[in-house]
Amino acid sequence: MFNYGFFSFESKDDLLQRAAEYWNPGKVQFWSDAGTPMVIDRREEYFLHDMSGKRLIDLHLNGGTYNFGHRNPELVATLKSGLDYFDMGNHWFPSVARAAFAEQLIKTAPHMQYAIFGAGGAEAVEIALKTARYVTKRKKIVSIIKGYHGHSGLSVATGDERFSKIFLADRPEEFLNVPFNDPDALEQVLKKGDVAAFIIETIPATYGFPMPDDDYLRECHRICRKYGTLLISDEVQTGLMRTGVMWGWQGYGIQPDIMVCGKGLGGGIYPISACLVTKECGGWLTEDGAAHISTAGGAELGCLVGHKVIEMLHRPEIISNVHFVTDFFAAGMQEMMARHSDIFVGVRQRGVVLGLEFDHPEGAVAVSRALYENGVWAIFSSLDKRVLQFKPGVMLTVDVCQEIMDRFDTAMPRARQLLKTMRTAA
Secondary structure, three states: OEEOOOOEEOOHHHHHHHHHHHOOHHHHHHHHHOOOOOOEEEEEEOEEEEOOOOEEEEOOHHHHOOOOOEOOHHHHHHHHHHOOOOOOOOOOOOOHHHHHHHHHHHHHOOOOOEEEEEOOHHHHHHHHHHHHHHHHOOOEEEEEOOOOOOOOHHHHHOOOHHHHHHHOOOOOOOEEEEOOOOHHHHHHHHOOOOEEEEEEEOOOOOOOOOOOOOOHHHHHHHHHHHOOOEEEEEOOOOOOOOOOOOOHHHHHOOOOOEEEEOHHHHOOOOOOEEEEEOOOOOHHHHHOOOOOOOOOOOOHHHHHHHHHHHHHHOOHHHHHHHHHHHHHHHHHHHHHHHHOOOOEEEEEEEOOEEEEEEOOOOHHHHHHHHHHHOOEEOEEEOOEEEEEEEOOOOOOOHHHHHHHHHHHHHHHHHHHHHHHHHHHHO
């Protein structure tokens, strides 16, 4: 019996049955078929415990949501303390928590002027796209092929048809795609002078973290300026020190007109996201401050937690640890690739953002399962299943880093076995 006080289940199988019946049968079946039927029970630091009792080191982090680990004690204490005074608040009125957090965020990107809050990354993207249309009086939005910026109305239209077609949102006339790392293709689309914005993740996560060429983002920035198109940086997965600097774009020498962030902004404790805009882009906030309304956007408890998240990320010991974890896995993965070069063929890395390439079209699916069976949870990229998303947290200790590499090494024979089965079946 699993008794949680508020609700109880006879067993893990009982939970899975009820989840399939009342929640999401597709997801329940998918993970069962993949051989990773995880139901997260107890969790702390960078560890997950399945209902079966199995312990896993979390290298998925839900896209960076758990940048500081699960239930980080300092963030939990911040939220508990905040509940003595704050609740969600009222989005119509000025708020001490919201004003303080907005000011703090803008100071991390001084060329910006306003922070507009949402509850999740997709909402922040919606705000960004609407803002771009307001400023330019144009409707067209350009994103990269295999891009991803959320699942809501406007945001899902910018992404791959894997997520848009089922809801009849695939490629409306005003949403266009160009290849990644191809500035010439971008210029061909923008030179018509009718594109409001080019939106791009600094390193496209769902595409498997392909790295931008050295001058690619600077060229995109230049081309956008040339044709009056706004540049939107999606930092939902690459922000908050995950590339080694606060915001990924800061490491590439550009200044976007609009930036969105989310996931780790709430520390895995309280959902919050933000869209940061320049003074020019924020003109609608003066014209009609109620043009975008979000009941849960900028909830005061979320602002309180987010304020603590940014404060923590400025600490020298955290910054130092990010660089340590970066260097540890850079060296470790090169060694591991040499040991397992028959299946492990490439590493894409910037900071603690890593994409690990395997030599089969669905190689990372097999590796994800092998790692799961050996106590590590890392997920394959939805739009390139050759690539495993490998996302260490910013507070990992040297002992846990070493345990990850030991378990990774141990999992490789099982990965070979699974890949052999996949090749035979094909």
